[in-house]
Amino acid sequence: METSQCSDPLVGAVLDGRYRVDTPIATGGMSTVYRGLDIRLDRPVAVKVMDPRYAGDQQFMVRFQREARAVARLKHPGLVSVYDQGLDGRHAFLVMELVEGGTLRELLEERGPMPPHAVAAVLAPVLGGLAVAHRAGLVHRDVKPENVLISDDGDVKIADFGLVRAVAEAKITSTSVMLGTAAYLSPEQVGTGDADPRSDVYAVGILAYELLTGATPFTGDNALAVAYQRMDNDVPPPSAAIAGVPCQFDDLVACATARDPDARFADAQDMAAELDDVVTELGLPAFRVPAPRNSAQHAAATVHHVRRPTRAFTRGPSSPDEVEYRRPAGLFAGIEIDELELARQRGKRVTTFWLIAILTLTGLIAAGAWTLGSNLPALGL
Template identity: 55%
Template structure:
């Protein structure tokens, strides 16, 4: 039996935003690849579920949150361009991040070494800190809401949607909003959330990046959510070998059950993370986009069906060009790809380029020797030897002629 056809495909919202292809679908919304016909650029269009579109409370909060997020400027945030309601369809127009999600990258590669974790968390915490300074809270920080572009940009998406849904009249008071594995204790217990709630979720996400799994288990989302009311998040180093103590301390403080014992906001946690990275002399790293993602597949299908209608993907950065952190020896910061699933997180020390290539030669460009120069030098040497032999032979012949 075929699934029902998506009636939105090919339609145009407010006479401006054409919906071309689906990218992802969740419980509250669906995301589509679209085109802003007025500006001629590709965009991501998030369309809210029909059950929310008819709720006045939701629509008021949805518009307010969209306006607030659109005013934020930070490279770690997905830009919001527009929002609207067209014939009962509530939608959000956002920057299209060509690449994939952090969740898709984790599925491909498993846990990450500390320097790769830092490269992911730095822009995310910067984006969260910018929002926190403006009085906004994400409420659903998780790998699915972190996007990675083809050129290694890391951005947070979906600000404000959880709060808008929470205030909708169609939402039951007994429903825990957010993703169970990443919720803070206060979100589970009372539904309250502030900047420190996002910090807790970031601590859980760092734990997962370092270990390859989330800290709690439960048979149902509700049981999973309630685990954090009675148990602390363990140190990542207690789960896998090789995690520096500095990273254990960051995760443990971020996931304190009492909000007052955590970092105050995203900026506060970011300062601690960067201080640890400097102390450990971690090399900089460009986060690779996942090789396979829903967004990539959608773009590839559309390019195949309509050549020239969708611009080609952005060039992948050269991972061999690495800037050293202050205090590091230049040239020792070559990037290392995240380790395979199931392998322990690596000790956070600068590694050689040769070691990096052994770990993963798919994302590290090696520099080939100048073979042409070597050949030319060899030819010159041979020419000199032949000339010397010829001169010697002539000299010998002349000597023999006169002596005889």
């Protein structure tokens, strides 16, 4: 984040006589997100302030208000709640739930690829939130790690519904601007600009690939080159990039990222059901996703002397079937060695056989893994 508190003229301002703008958290091409305070309710909030150029565009404001109202009606633990929207002078803004923690992008940068059970723990609430939106007739259009937030309590939530569509319909949008992040756009979004629930499914498939391998499947010299690669190329199986990925996840990614929308999961609910089957088939243990340590959100809290969460990364799970995610000393078949201990007994119902089954499964997956650890440096460990 480039913007500093001293140089940002909005810091300290009170929007609409109610929302105090405190510290910048993240800045993008369309907006800046701030840590703020609802003075009326004495409640910390996140305030997304759109670039001033949008405030003068009537078409954008109409769409912005409509999308904000629609998203505010959605209720699901996997969705960031929208509280309010407004216009204060040249500043169109959205007031949202403040998720104390960080983004999935920040977590990936800190820890790299995730083992399968951690990937499932991220995807399940994301798909759950998207499923609620899809049933309401809404499409996200910009699913990516930056829009997935992780709280210090392990909650995973998706944010920023409706903003891409609102900007796309604004008169100031240039035809040279490709909305949505190029790495996650579906072929139909690249080709025609159309999007439906299957477009979100495609983006979740790319997200799953990235969580498993640490990188997105397509690369290029610029955003357009990256975007257009998916028009003629299938997403390769994650197991081709990192050994040890179960074939069930290869199949999940393949179905989600099919170039033909009709060959994909119909919507997020359909993909979530398949993910549930994969988790059951592999016997993946429950997992609490950690917030990144060095997040912009934590930095913003520190600047304003807000009490930081006391939960430490090394603290034990809060219940027998939750597991903390830690950097290990090494990998085995692409799975962190310490994570092999994750299959702890779930209360009295789980027996020693469970641990044996998990270790046996991992050993089978390891058949094609690195020899004598020769590939460990490739993971950056």
